[in-house]
Amino acid sequence: MPPRVNVRFVRKEDIEAIHYILTRPEVMWGTLQFPSRRLPSLNRMVESSEDGFSLVAELAEGPEKGRVVGNAGMQRGVGRKRHVAGLGISVDPAYHGQGIGTALMEACLDTARRWWSPLRMELDVYPDNERAVALYRKFGFEVEGRKRGVAIRQGKYVDTLVMSRIELAGSGPSESQQAEVEATASEASEANGQDGESNVPGPAKEAREMGPGAGRERLEGEVRPPVPAGAPNIRKLYENPGVLRQSSFLPWNVPTVEKIAEDLEKAIDRHTFVWTSKESVYGEVTLIPGRFRMARMATVSLLCIPPDTCYIARTVARDLLRAVVDLADNWLGFHRLEMETYTDELWLFDILERMGFRQEARLRKASLRDGVFEDRLVWARISESW
Numbered sequence: 001m002p003p004r005v006n007v008r009f010v011r012k013e014d015i016e017a018i019h020y021i022l023t024r025p026e027v028m029w030g031t032l033q034f035p036s037r038r039l040p041s042l043n044r045m046v047e048s049s050e051d052g053f054s055l056v057a058e059l060a061e062g063p064e065k066g067r068v069v070g071n072a073g074m075q076r077g078v079g080r081k082r083h084v085a086g087l088g089i090s091v092d093p094a095y096h097g098q099g100i101g102t103a104l105m106e107a108c109l110d111t112a113r114r115w116w117s118p119l120r121m122e123l124d125v126y127p128d129n130e131r132a133v134a135l136y137r138k139f140g141f142e143v144e145g146r147k148r149g150v151a152i153r154q155g156k157y158v159d160t161l162v163m164s165r166i167e168l169a170g171s172g173p174s175e176s177q178q179a180e181v182e183a184t185a186s187e188a189s190e191a192n193g194q195d196g197e198s199n200v201p202g203p204a205k206e207a208r209e210m211g212p213g214a215g216r217e218r219l220e221g222e223v224r225p226p227v228p229a230g231a232p233n234i235r236k237l238y239e240n241p242g243v244l245r246q247s248s249f250l251p252w253n254v255p256t257v258e259k260i261a262e263d264l265e266k267a268i269d270r271h272t273f274v275w276t277s278k279e280s281v282y283g284e285v286t287l288i289p290g291r292f293r294m295a296r297m298a299t300v301s302l303l304c305i306p307p308d309t310c311y312i313a314r315t316v317a318r319d320l321l322r323a324v325v326d327l328a329d330n331w332l333g334f335h336r337l338e339m340e341t342y343t344d345e346l347w348l349f350d351i352l353e354r355m356g357f358r359q360e361a362r363l364r365k366a367s368l369r370d371g372v373f374e375d376r377l378v379w380a381r382i383s384e385s386w
């Protein structure tokens with residue numbers, strides 16, 4: 001007989017039991033937990049927040065009545081990802097396969113539905129974690145793609161599946177829509193593949209462009225790390241309508257000059273380059289290293305004025321990506337670089353492909369842009385030396 005459990009919101013006194021569960025070898029195998037995880041780092045689970053909640057499952061009967069045997073939590077996104085909720089779940093290995101994960105999932109989805117109403121619920125799972133994949137499928141989650149070599153597990157780099165559940169019936173992209181994007185991407189690739197450029201990373205000294213604006217005077221520019229005094233020009237880049245559209249900023253909440261300057265001075269774990277000419281900034285790329293078991297990967301954020309208003313857009317994007325790939329491959333040693341784009345940023349696709357990025361997943365309805373829930377594409381580059 002499977003044990004009966006009560007599922008309730010977490011309390012301070014549950015933290016020790018949750019720490020015990022999270023540091024079991026079977027749980028570390030299925031999650032991103034690690035053996036040196038310190039108990040106080042879990043205290044934030046009990047701090048109340050409108051954007052996250054944690055639940056526990058406790059035994060409802062028997063000699064161990066009240067024992068916490070599982071926990072689960074959800075976190076809501078910010079800004080344009082406010083409609084997205086991420087989910088995590090762990091059960092004491094002594095109780096695996098006895099319906100406790102199911103009880104926690106039911107409670108999580110019910111709480112989220114009643115109090116947040118997320119459009120998209122998402123999670124990452126290792127492909128060989130069959131019990132977890134089965135649990136998520138049972139609750140309507142579908143696989144959207146496979147990220148290569150995201151995290152380390154017992155000394156080996158492993159892939160993850162991206163799974164999501166979309167709340168509006170029939171709102172997911174059809175396979176034909178997906179095929180359409182892929183076809184257009186390879187067409188863009190062919191159309192742009194005639195300039196014979198190599199993808200050997202290295203900073204560019206000169207801007208050239210074959211598209212609209214060809215024949216104009218060449219614009220000299222360089223890729224370099226920004227200085228705090230350049231913050232006003234970076235702010236101008238962020239305010240550009242084309243940049244705003246492809247960024248994660250909300251129009252009324254674009255970082256101020258002071259905030260940009262402060263980040264440039266203090267956020268030393270981030271690596272930023274700008275493409276600049278005569279003090280104007282045409283593009284920016286930032287590399288954000290992953291943490292703990294994802295420490296060998298980094299997320300790339302690229303912001304460029306798009307080609308419809310900037311004739312050197314392709315050069316800018318290519319130079320910035322080269323600089324960041326060089327940094328990752330030759331100086332910082334990241335195995336995996338990951339980047340997201342909207343599906344309509346077609347002009348970037350062949351540049352990404354020539355830098356060795358591959359499309360790995362299509363995240364359905366992952367971002368709200370100008371009143372429309374848009375899909376996002378996940379691109380990743382695995383280093384050759386891996």
Ligand SMILES: CC(C)(COP(=O)(O)OP(=O)(O)OC[C@H]1O[C@@H](n2cnc3c(N)ncnc32)[C@H](O)[C@@H]1OP(=O)(O)O)[C@@H](O)C(=O)NCCC(=O)NCCS
Nearest residue numbers: 027030090091096097098099100101102125131132134135
């Ligand atoms: C994944 C996990 C949360 C599932 O919780 P659980 O209590 O073991 O799951 P349940 O007993 O509710 O089973 C859920 C479903 O998994 C499937 N399942 C159960 N045992 C299975 C097994 N041995 N192999 C494959 N699928 C299995 C069944 O479809 C089951 O649904 P059903 O009982 O309606 O048929 C739990 O095993 C766990 O904590 N694992 C380690 C941490 C982890 O991997 N977390 C998930 C990270 S993404």
